Amino acid sequence: MRIVIAPDSFKESLSSKEVINTISNAFISEISDLTIIEVPMADGGEGTAETLIEATGGYFVEKDVLDPLGRKTKARYGITGDGKRCIIEMASCCGLSLLKPEERNPSITTTFGLGELIRDGLTKGVREFIIGIGGSATNDAGGGMLQALGFGLKDKEGKEVGFGGYELERVESIDFTKIDNNLKDARFLIACDVDNPMVGENGASYVYGPQKGADIQMVEKLDKALVKFSKVIKKVTGMDVSNIPGTGAAGGIGAAFLSFLNAKLMPGFEIVSEFHHLEEKIKESDLVITGEGKTDHQTKFGKVVSGVSKIAKRHNKPVICISGSYTEDATILYDYGITAIFSCIHQPDNLENIMKNARKNLNLTALNVAKMIKFLSKKGEEPPEYL
Structure with missing residues (x-):
C-alpha cells in the first residue's frame, strides 16, 4: 500500500x-x-519557509533589516538544499506581528526590509525566489522594497521620497539607473491568495487598511496615493496594474512584483504543491x-x-x-x-x-x-x- x-x-x-x-x-x-x-x-502563509527549507535540507540566513517603521530588526529567509531557491515570508520583516497595536500606521510603514532580504539572497547567487506575502503591516505598494533594490522613487524635484503609503502620492518618476544588476536574471513566485485589485473599494487600502491601523480618512488618502502610483507605473512600464486581480495583496505589493520584477502571482497552496x-x-x-x-x-x-x-x-x-x-x-x-x-x-x-x-x-x-x-x-x- x-x-x-x-x-x-x-x-x-x-x-x-x-x-x-x-x-x-x-x-x-x-x-x-x-x-x-x-x-x-503549507499554504503560503506562516510556516511556509520552514516547511520548504526543512523538506529540502536547506538552511536559514539571518540578517539585520529595517522593520515596518524603519527600525533595525533581525529577520531571516531560507535557502533550499540545492542552493537554487530563496524562500521568504514577508511577515518576518514587514509583518503586523512586529508592531504593537498602537504602532500600526500604514501611512508610514515600509516594505524596505523585504527588499533587503531579496538583495541579500541575490548576493548569495540565488536567482529563484518564492515569497509569501501574508500578514503585512504595509500599504506602500512595495515602494520600500523597490527602493531597497535600487529603484529610485523621485518627486517632482527629482529627490527620493520617504517611506510609507502616503509618500506614494509624491512619486512623479522612477529612476532605473541604480537597480541591482542581479535582478535581470531573477525569477519570483509570489504566494498570493487574494484577488483584490490595487485600488478602489475592493482594493488594498479599503479592504485591508483598517486591520493595519487605518481609519476611514487614512484609507481614503492611502487609496488616492495608490491611484497616483499606479499612474506612474503605467507611465514608466506601460502596464496598468490598478485593477489586475491580486495587485492589492499585501498593501499593493502585488503591483510592484508584477510591473517591475516580472513576477508570477499564484495561490500559496499551488506553489507548495508544485514544489513537491x-x-x-x-x-x-x-x-x-x-x-x-x-x-x-x-x-x-x-x-x-x-x-x-x-x-x-x-x-x-x-x-x-x-x-x-x-x-x-x-x-x-x-x-x-x-x-x-x-x-x-x-x-x-x-x-x-x-x-x-x-x-x-x-x-x-x-x-x-x-x-x-x-x-x-x-x-x-x-x-x-x-x-
Whole structure:
C-alpha cells in the first residue's frame, strides 16, 4: 500500500514534518506492507519557509533589516538544499506581528526590509525566489522594497521620497539607473491568495487598511496615493496594474512584483504543491492523509486540506483528514473529496493542555485510523473500496 501523507502544520504545536512523523510511525507500527510518501505542506502563509527549507535540507540566513517603521530588526529567509531557491515570508520583516497595536500606521510603514532580504539572497547567487506575502503591516505598494533594490522613487524635484503609503502620492518618476544588476536574471513566485485589485473599494487600502491601523480618512488618502502610483507605473512600464486581480495583496505589493520584477502571482497552496510535485505523488498512491490544526468551513478557501483533497478527487483517491479538531460545518469538505475527518481531541480539556499533548493525541488518533485500515485490508479488500 502506498500512502501519501500531506498535512499542514498544527499551528503553535506541531510542524507539518512533525505531524508526518507522528502519523507515519503510527501506521508503520500497524501495517507491514507499507510505502509512505512524505509531503510536508503549507499554504503560503506562516510556516511556509520552514516547511520548504526543512523538506529540502536547506538552511536559514539571518540578517539585520529595517522593520515596518524603519527600525533595525533581525529577520531571516531560507535557502533550499540545492542552493537554487530563496524562500521568504514577508511577515518576518514587514509583518503586523512586529508592531504593537498602537504602532500600526500604514501611512508610514515600509516594505524596505523585504527588499533587503531579496538583495541579500541575490548576493548569495540565488536567482529563484518564492515569497509569501501574508500578514503585512504595509500599504506602500512595495515602494520600500523597490527602493531597497535600487529603484529610485523621485518627486517632482527629482529627490527620493520617504517611506510609507502616503509618500506614494509624491512619486512623479522612477529612476532605473541604480537597480541591482542581479535582478535581470531573477525569477519570483509570489504566494498570493487574494484577488483584490490595487485600488478602489475592493482594493488594498479599503479592504485591508483598517486591520493595519487605518481609519476611514487614512484609507481614503492611502487609496488616492495608490491611484497616483499606479499612474506612474503605467507611465514608466506601460502596464496598468490598478485593477489586475491580486495587485492589492499585501498593501499593493502585488503591483510592484508584477510591473517591475516580472513576477508570477499564484495561490500559496499551488506553489507548495508544485514544489513537491504533489499531484504526481497522489496519482500513484492508494490513500492520502492530510490534516491541520483546526478544520472548519474556512478550510475550503485555499487551505492545505481542501487543496490536497481536490487533487485526490481528480484521481479518485480516498482522503482521510486527521486534524487537531473540526467543527460541524467542516462536513462541507466531503463535497471537495474528503472521505472522512478525525479529531485528535479525545476528552474535554483546556487549550494549554491540548497544545502540550498534541503529539500524543495525534499519535492515538493515527493509531486508531491505522488499525481500521489494517482490519479492512484483512477482509480481503483494499482500503479504498471501504473508505
